[in-house]
Amino acid sequence: MVRSGVSSIALAIRKNDLKKIIDHCNAGYPDEACGILAGKDGRVERVYCMRNARPGPASYEMDPEEQFRAMKDIRQAGLELLGTFHSHPGGHACPSGIDVERAYWPGTLFPNYPGAVYVIVSLIDRRDPVVKGYLIDSGTVSEVGLKVLDQDLP
């Protein structure tokens, strides 16, 4: 499910959280679905499944008020926004040109959420979704490793 040829691990996700991400993406099919990953030290502790306010098979925009509430919740819990996720219902698990463009403040190469991992779920094969993570920063896109943790591990 999680496939990566990258050795450095940027994000560790519990198995049940990964399932929550994939379930939300499948529920949104054939439109894109999206959400926020929060935690500490590269370890995801909370998955926020968000409403896609601009749904389409190749389009997402988090509902602004839900996004605001999630970000406030993350701050109040003492956690950090570690990443976001969205699906590509009919596309591969890599960022599109628009995904990259929207990762930056409009008209600049300043990342909106520095250090955030963009997790993309490809649903080309819905029985076997492909999940990959990327950093989008300073004009480059680089794949980073995702590690799936068994739920019971500390």
Next chain:
Amino acid sequence: MAIKVRIPTPLQKLTNGKAEVACAAGTVAELVDALEKDYPGMKERLTEGGKVRRFINIYVNEEDIRFLSREETALKDGDAISIVPAIAGGR
């Protein structure tokens, strides 16, 4: 009392690293001008043709200004403003 403005990371280069600044303004449009005066470059980052840029969300006390009066939304002392980049994409 003044208006508190939460500045997102990509704009903190303009505020010398400050995550929160204070200013005085009667509307969101005036707030943009007040920020520009204190932190030159802010207006161009926040607006285009006098309108808040697409994919930039501004909240007054947790309410999206698009559901209030947009750039004409009235502000008062003690209000808390957040500037938050949208999380969006597509193919």
